[in-house]
Amino acid sequence: MKIVQAQYTQNDWKYFQPKQKLNNPLVLVFAERRLLQQNKIIASIKEEFPYQHIIFGSTAGEILGNQVFDNSVSVTAIEFEKSFFKISRANILAHHQDSFELGKALFEQLPKENLQHIFIISEGSFVNGSALINGLEENNTQSIKISGGLCGDNERFEKTLVAYNETPKEGEVAIIGLYGDSLEVTASSCGGWMPFGSERTITKSKDNILYEIDGLPSLDLYKKYLGEKALDLPHSALLFPLNIKAEGKDLPVVRTILNIDEDEKSMIFAGDIPEQSKVQLMMASVDAIVVGAGEAAKKAMQNRKNKPQIALLVSCIGRKLVMAQRTEEEVEEVLDIIGAQTLTTGFYSYGEIAPFQSQDSCELHNQTMTLTLISE
Numbered sequence: 001m002k003i004v005q006a007q008y009t010q011n012d013w014k015y016f017q018p019k020q021k022l023n024n025p026l027v028l029v030f031a032e033r034r035l036l037q038q039n040k041i042i043a044s045i046k047e048e049f050p051y052q053h054i055i056f057g058s059t060a061g062e063i064l065g066n067q068v069f070d071n072s073v074s075v076t077a078i079e080f081e082k083s084f085f086k087i088s089r090a091n092i093l094a095h096h097q098d099s100f101e102l103g104k105a106l107f108e109q110l111p112k113e114n115l116q117h118i119f120i121i122s123e124g125s126f127v128n129g130s131a132l133i134n135g136l137e138e139n140n141t142q143s144i145k146i147s148g149g150l151c152g153d154n155e156r157f158e159k160t161l162v163a164y165n166e167t168p169k170e171g172e173v174a175i176i177g178l179y180g181d182s183l184e185v186t187a188s189s190c191g192g193w194m195p196f197g198s199e200r201t202i203t204k205s206k207d208n209i210l211y212e213i214d215g216l217p218s219l220d221l222y223k224k225y226l227g228e229k230a231l232d233l234p235h236s237a238l239l240f241p242l243n244i245k246a247e248g249k250d251l252p253v254v255r256t257i258l259n260i261d262e263d264e265k266s267m268i269f270a271g272d273i274p275e276q277s278k279v280q281l282m283m284a285s286v287d288a289i290v291v292g293a294g295e296a297a298k299k300a301m302q303n304r305k306n307k308p309q310i311a312l313l314v315s316c317i318g319r320k321l322v323m324a325q326r327t328e329e330e331v332e333e334v335l336d337i338i339g340a341q342t343l344t345t346g347f348y349s350y351g352e353i354a355p356f357q358s359q360d361s362c363e364l365h366n367q368t369m370t371l372t373l374i375s376e
Contacts, residue, residue, distance in 0.1 A: 001078065001079065001080060001081055001082075001309045001310065001374075001375070001376050002020070002022055002025075002078075002079040002081065003017065003076065003077065003078050003079070003309070003310060003343050004017050004018075004019065004020060004022060004025075004076075004077045005017055005064060005065070005074070005075065005076045005077075005343065005345065006019075006048065006074075006075045007064060007069070007072055007073065007074050007075070008031075008041065008044065008045065008048075008072070008073035008075070009072050009073070013044075013048055016064065016065060017343075022051070022077055022079040023079050024051070024052065024053070024079070025051055025053070025077040025078055025079040025080075026053050026055075026077070026078045026080070026085050026087075026176065027049050027051050027053060027054040027055070027075065027076070027077045027078075028055055028057075028075070028076045028077075028078070028121075028312075028345060029045060029054060029055065029056045029057070029073065029074070029075050030057050030059050030062045030063075030073075030074045030345065030346065030347040031056070031057075031058065031059065031062065031072065031073040031074065032058070032059065032062070032070065032071045032072065032073070032154070033058035033059070033152075033153045033154070033156075033158075033159065033160065033161055035071070035072075035073055036056055036058055036073075036161050036168040037161070037168070039167075041073060042056075042167060042168070045073065045075065048075075049075060049077055051077065052165070053085075053087060053164075053165070054164070054165055055087065055121055055162070055163070055164050055174050055176070056161065056162060056163045056164075056168045057121045057151045057161070057162050057347060058151045058152060058153055058160050058161040058162070058168065059151060059152050059154075059347035059348055059349070060152030060153065060154050060155070060317035060320065060347070060348035060349065060350070061152075061154070061317070061320055061327070061347065061348035062074040062346075062347055062348075063313050063315070063331060063344060063345060063346035063347060063348070064076075064344070064345055065343070065344060066328065066331055066332055066335055066344070067328060067331070068320070068327045068328050068331060068348070070154070074345060076310075076343075076345040078310060080180070080376060081376065082180060082182040082183075082376045083116075083178065083179055083180025083181075083182055083183040083376045084179050084180060085176055085177060085178050085179065086110055086111060086176075086177040086179065087164055087174060087175070087176050087177070088106050088109030088110050088174070088175055088177070089106075089164040089172065089173065089174045089175075090102055090105050090106050090109075090172075090173055091169075091171045091172050091173070092123070092126050092127055092171045092172075092173065093126065093170070093171040094171075097126055098131075099127050099128040099129075099130075099131035099132040099135065100131040100132070100134055100135040100138075101135060102127070102132060102135060102173060103131070103132040103133065103134065103135020103136040103137075103138070104135040104136070104138050104139065105135075106135075106136065106173060106175050107135070107136045107138070107139060107140065107175075108139070110175065110177040111177070111179075112142065113179075114179045114180065114181065115142070115144055115177050115178075115179055116144070116145075116178050116179060116180065116183045116185055117144065117145050117146075117147070117177075117178045117183070117185035117187075117372075117374075118136065118144055118145070118146045118147075118148075118175050118176065118177055118178070119146075119147055119148045119175065119176045119178065119312065119372060120132075120136075120146065120147070120148030120149070120173070120174075120175050120176075120353050121148055121149070121151065121162055121173070121174045121175075121176075122148065122149070122150050122151065122162065122173040122174075122353075123150070123151055123160045123161065123162045123170060123171055123172050123173060124150035124151045124152055124153070124160040124258075124270070124349065124350035124351060125153075125157075125159055125160045125170065125171075125350075126170070126171050127150065127173060128207055128208045128270075128271065128272065129150055129270050129271045129351045129353065129364035130207075130208065130271035130272035130363075130364045131207065131208075131272065132173070132364075133146065133353060133362050133363065133364055136175075136362070137361065137362060145185065145187060145355055145362070146353060146354075146355070146362040147187035147312075147314075147353055147354045147355070147362070147370060147372045148175075148312075148314065148352075148353045148372070149314035149347065149349040149350075149351060149352050149353055149370065150270060150349050150350040150351035150352075150353075150364075151347070151349065151350065152317055152347065152348055152349050152350045153350075154317075155235055155238075155317065155321070157234065157235075157258060157259060157350075160350065162174055178374070180376060182376050183374070183375075183376050184304065184305060184306050184374070184375045184376070185372065185373065185374050186300045186301070186302075186303075186304055186308075186372075186373045187300060187354045187355060187370070187371060187372045187373070188296045188297075188299035188300035188354060188355070188370070188371055189296055189352055189354035189355075189356075189365050189368045189369070189370040189371075190292045190293070190295040190296035190299065190368055190369060191254055191284075191289075191292045191365070191367050191368045191369075192284055192288040192289045192290070192291055192292020192293070192295070193241065193243075193254060193282040193283065193284040193288070193289075193292070193367050194282060194283060194284065194288065195243040195280035195281065195282050196280065196281055196282070196283055197225070197280055197281050198280070199278050199279070199280050200213045200214045200221075200278070200279050200280070201213065201214055201276060201277070201278060201279070202218075202244075202273060202274070202275055202276065202277045202278075202279055203215050203275065203276075204275065205273045205274065205275050207272055207273075208268060208269045208270065208271055208272050208273060209261075209266050209267070209268055209269075209273070210266060210267045210268075210269065210273045211264065211265070211266045213279060217265035217266075218265065218266060218267050219260055219261070219262070219264075219265040219266060219267055220265055222237075222257075222267065225240070225281055226240060233257075233260055234257055234258065234259050234260050237256065237257035237260075237267075238256060238257075238317060238318035238321050239283070239318065239321060239322060240281055240282065240283060241254050241255060241256045241257075241281075241282050241318060241366055241367045242254070242255045242256075242257075242279050242280070242281065242282065243279065243280045243281070243282050244273060244274075244277050244278075244279055245277060245278045245279075246274045246276075246277045247274065247276050247277065251356060252278075253271070253356075253363055253364070253365060253366075254282060254365060254366045254367045254368065255269045255270065255271060255273060255366050256269065256270060256316065256318055256350075256351075256366035256367060257269060258270055258350060269366075270350055270351040270364060270366055271351065271364035271366070282367070284319075284322055284367070285322075286322060286323050286326050286329070289319050289322060289323060289330060289369075290323075290326075290329050290330050290333050291333075292330075292368070292369060293315070293330035293331075293333045293334050293369040294333045294334070294336075294337055296334070296368065296369045296370065296371050297333070297334045297337035297338050297369075297371060298337055300338070300371040300372075300373050301337060301338055301373070304373070304375075306375040307338075307339055307341060307342065307375065308338055308339070308342045308373035308374060308375050309342065309343065309374060309375045309376070310342065310343050310344070310345070310373075310374045310375075311334070311338055311342050311343070311344045311345075311346075311371055311372070311373050311374075312344075312345060312346050312371070312372040312374070313331065313334065313344055313345070313346030313347075313369065313370070313371055314346050314347060314349050314352045314353075314369075314370045314372075315330065315346070315347075315348055315349065315352070315368070315369045315370070316348065316349060316350075316351075316352060316365075316366055316367045316368060316369075317348050317349065317350065318366065318367045319348075319367060319368075319369065320348045330369055331344070334369065334371065338371070338373060342373070351364050351365070351366055352364070352365040352366070352368045352369075352370035353365070353370065354368075354370045354371075354372075
């Protein structure tokens with residue numbers, strides 16, 4: 001595996017490894033959304049990396065090496081020497097905003113022979129992450145592991161952009177199939193947030209929209225808990241996610257509010273909020289979040305035969321808001337565990353995708369650090 005990483009800032013390119021020509025690499029571009037809307041920058045990326053397979057994703061912060069950046073363009077080009085990849089793409093706006101059918105269509109596009117892992121780079125505005133995963137899993141009879149994330153737009157929540165070899169646009173989802181007998185891919189996710197307060201019951205919801213908790217309008221109840229911080233909704237909701245334990249599920253998931261509807265008194269989430277689920281508010285400290293990132297790294301390293309060569313990190317924007325100036329501590333914690341020899345790239349997201357602890361099945365997570373470790 002050969003890897004070249006570079007960053008575009010102030011109309012210039014900075015390389016993190018010696019610049020070299022690669023053979024048919026996978027090129028991952030993670031960048032601030034408004035930069036991806038500038039034709040000049042897109043042209044510069046394609047000129048600097050004149051390759052066939054470029055995936056763009058907007059972020060709430062870019063991870064490159066042991067650093068976290070804002071308002072930058074981070075590029076990682078990966079040449080697989082013993083294995084190979086295939087990419088499929090689709091747009092949810094062409095699938096009647098049906099995330100389940102979109103997931104099914106994306107999975108069907110990929111050849112299945114020798115498929116080892118799927119990495120998702122999804123837009124984060126229209127897609128219901130839970131339904132997208134369910135669509136991908138519908139015909140996943142080989143129990144192929146899936147990981148990735150929903151792209152971000154800093155704290156604006158205006159629009160998110162993704163593209164595969166095109167101009168970045170809304171509604172787009174790209175998935176990368178990784179193939180080869182020598183390929184080793186492990187993925188894990190962990191948060192570090194703690195539930196607090198009374199446990200309540202979700203009494204009315206539909207898909208990823210929450211209407212009532214204990215028979216009361218969910219938004220009114222949530223505002224009551226937040227007090228003065230309710231004035232900053234939906235931004236302040238990133239600091240107080242919900243712990244959701246669905247009926248029939250052994251483990252809870254964390255859900256972050258992406259938007260609110262004042263007329264309906266409802267809250268819109270990145271993934272499903274099933275009725276009759278038990279729900280609690282959550283909070284976290286910087287130290288707990290760093291510990292959570294370390295736990296994710298430990299789980300991803302368990303039972304690995306080889307040291308990872310590249311780590312794809314997807315962490316939640318809510319974690320970044322809590323950590324503020326200390327954000328890089330969670331990346332440093334990960335590197336302490338997986339090894340400084342591992343090159344890293346990734347982004348801060350609106351949702352993280354990874355297998356749930358030791359299970360094969362995939363889940364949408366919020367407020368976690370998710371790692372995908374790759375070697376060949």
